Amino acid sequence: MSAPRIRLSDNTRRDLGFAALTAALFLAVTFAFPGFAAPRNLAGLLDDTAILIMLALGQMLVILGRGIDLSIAANLALCGMLAALFNRAFPEAGIVPVFVLTLVAGGLLGACNGLLVWKLRLPPIVVTLGTMSIYRGAIYLLSRGAWVNENEMSRDFLAFPRAEFLGLSMLSWLSLAVAAAFVVALQRTRAARDLYAAGGNPEAANYSGIDPGRMQFLAYTVCGAIAGVCGYLWVARFAVAYTDIALGFELSVIAACLIGGVAIAGGIGTAVGVVLGCLFIGIIRSSLPLVGISAFWQMFINGAVILVAVLLSARQREFKRTILEART
């Protein structure tokens, strides 16, 4: 056998490439606005991007399994309202029950998606398009259109995401923890490896005893649970809960995944890539006001970035089996 040589996997190569791109973007912005690299600003950047990171990691699981979750933002909003209403009714209960409540509620909402995709084999796009409006509408039913304002939220409720530790907010730490957990879990747990297999080749997965539908169900449930907890975090961070929070945010989440190298066809994607994708979007978003571009351009930029990412990955997929080429 040949001598051991350092061979980078395709995943690592792609992540490194993208890390370089993100670093280049960061350097460019810092070069124009040196204040950008100040620790205070960087901490703020992470804080702004934290929820996106967690949501995108959840969405990645769904996309890995060949699904998509358009209802993720509606899920977040509904659980956020639940959290706010619970907190208003039981302010002394503390935040642990809030975490549990949103985790379970979000997980159930995600499980609904997963069940329909698994058991009835409905197309994910249709299912999550439908649940997206059902969950949004449910917020209205719950709150009867009323808002929950800052003065109706308990101090603990509001304090948790903002509490600082070693210069970073708890929200930021939480997102780092989730990212680290994902990095480890995706590499080391059998469930995650089975998800990669199921997304890469569902037919072969069946032959190996993996049920691709069941893996999708699990992915949707985890994604929903994360969205649920992020609902509480969002509402606490922005100190308000109403029907339209995070409206349209699912598109930013999907954009981050696609930029970060998650293949829409399933089976390919890394946690590191997704985090980088989120940072990329985050850097662009925070540099817009510096450059004097109104925040209204954010959506357009997201759209452009999605299209570029998707065009590039469509090119790569043209992987034809060649007959004339020598085998490696």
Place this chain on the structure above:
Amino acid sequence: MHPSLLTLTDIRKSFGGVRALAHASLDLPRGAVTALIGENGAGKSTLVKILSGVYQPDAGEIRFDGQAVRIANPQAARALGIGVVHQECLAFDNLSVAENLFVNAQPSARGLVDWRAMRTQATAVLRDLDADFDADMPAGRLSIAQKHVMQIARALTHESRVLIFDEPTASLSQRECAELFRIVRKLRDAGCALLFISHKFDEIFELADRYAVFRDGVSVSAGGVSEVTSDELISLMVGRPVGQLFPKLQVEPGVELLRVENLSRAGEFEDVSISLRAGEILGVYGLVGAGRTELAQVLFGINAASSGTITVAAGRAGVALVPEDRQGQGAVLPFSLAANIALPNLATLAPRGWCSAARESQLARKWIDRLGIKAQGPDQPVHHLSGGNQQKVVIAKWLARNPGVLILDEPTKGIDVGAKAAVHAVTSEFARAGGAVLMISSDLPEILGMSDRVLVMRRGRVRGQFTRAQATSESLLRAASDA
């Protein structure tokens, strides 16, 4: 210790109303290679899927080492020690080779995947097989032959005692075949029970110790390979003595209808030149992966060539292609017979745009009669028809266009003998009426029986051209494989 490691007795399996296995019995002794022979539709794939736990038999008994067992799912099959090398390449292109070997069976330490153990074990198995790729390679980069070796490696990772090979040599070169046989013999000598499904009699006689013949879901015969001849095997497969299956008509070649000069398509085939005249049937032989289908696609116009020229004589309606994948490429299964036949002919059936059900029905009836398609009527959905009749529909839709050149890609793959004969008769008739035929086939008797001339391709290039007189099984095979 039982002499037979695996015994199946009187297995029955139906899907909906269709009976795949009626009275299937099989005996797999230790330390022997048993060849499973039968035409397509005889029930071999169903049997393999039952043995690998994907399907459950409706009735019958399976005994492993003397004990009655139930193979409830693929994990149960693996736990018993049954490994399958499938015909289709079931590889996970997005994962490494090592991961492919251990899908859903990863070695674990403290609940987490143990990558080092996985890589070590994978490397060991690959070394045993003398594989020319290593465990870290992304499976998507392997060639088909390498993926087959990977599948074998996968079966070996869980110490299989029963190994099933489902037509593994379809896309292997001579050298790769020899390698495979070496591995098979090694496993046999180690005491495994091996089941080898193949259509190629020379392989069967070279490799197998025993044989079992299936016909229409029933096991009709079994015994030692040394006690039987290939003609007898064919008779058993087909159910009647082998007679003349290929009605070859003598036709005087007419004008040149197709001229191909130095045609190439990057990565697929190179420097192909053909001249085809009216009334000729040109057989194109080669192993799977030789580039024949790719050539057909360029001649038909699905893909573009990168260099070279194609000249088609004017007058008749160009080039028609009956593709290899009948159900995926040939027919629109939910559509009716009439709609399928109408599809490439809409310009003539509806010249100003308006479709007429009456005209389509009429056209369909004409071809139902001419080709003897067994169907309830022109409105029957094509997916209700048998494989042979589906193929007739695909041929009909193109013949209705009156093409000059008809390309057939594996036209009789997987259809029953009666339909096979009908397809050959239609093809000969088409040639006699002044058309030109390019017939791609991996079936040597078919190529030898039908062709006026034979072109042999290997790895994208033309390796040999033979007249009818010069073409023999040996010469064609030698040209098609690596020497």
Place this chain on the structure above:
Amino acid sequence: MKAASLLRWESMLALVLVFAFVFFSAYSPYFLNVDTLSDATFNFTERAIVALPLALLIIAGEIDISVAAIIALSSVAMGLGSANGVGTAGLIGIGLGTGLLAGCINGALVTIGRVPSIVATIGTMTLFRGAAYAVLGDRVLKDYPESFAVFGQGYLVGPISIELALFILFAILFGVFLHRTRWGRVIFAVGANPVASRYSGIAVNRYRFALFALTGLFSGLAAVLLTSRLGSTRPSIAQGWELEIISMVILGGVSVWGGKGSIVGVVLAALVFGLVTFGLGLMNIPGIVLSIFTGLLLILVVAVPALVNRR
């Protein structure tokens, strides 16, 4: 093209329509008034006009979620045109032209860029809506010439509005095209089996591109009608319409997998949709609750056949 099952679906829709009619008339004395019903049609004609080409697109096996964003973009383009003094004829040209261009972008992404239509239109949905926001921000454009208002607010004859008349006209044209011509037949084939269609000599990508362009064009038309009716433009115009339009199509019996469906079904579904939303509006049920209804309906419409088939 299973005729029997489709007929059953359409009959069921017709039944629902009758039932809804009866229910709402019983609820409110105002309902059966001709003028009221005429007003009710405005509720769905704009969406229904887009549902027609979208149905063809979905039958061909693709999808376009960016239709509402195209409406918004076209509306913004028209608003800018009007603010710069462009007259009614020019505004219509701008509206239709923007829609057509947007549709061509979708078509190019799918056919030339080889991007799956779901992802491509998620991207363009974000891009087009984002462009509308980027250009207008939180402003509103209200300066439209008087003659422009006739399209969305005018009547052709009696209680039949111009919008309704246009819808009826196009429903007939699309119906004939899809079910009687050979190009309609090809659309069914492409959706049922695009590979076999290619192997039958059909230029599949050309059809796909044309259908995306057509959908964009009609989204532009809807923008003209909507903007003309509202008399104003803001970037959030037609928010959420993609869900409703797709629901109309799926409710109309068009299969999400492609290859099956009918225009009659889509028309009936549009009528049901319009009637029910109008009726519920009469009952003072707010719009967002309506969207729960729409979401549930969408899921039910695909789930029920799947459940039935499982047996």
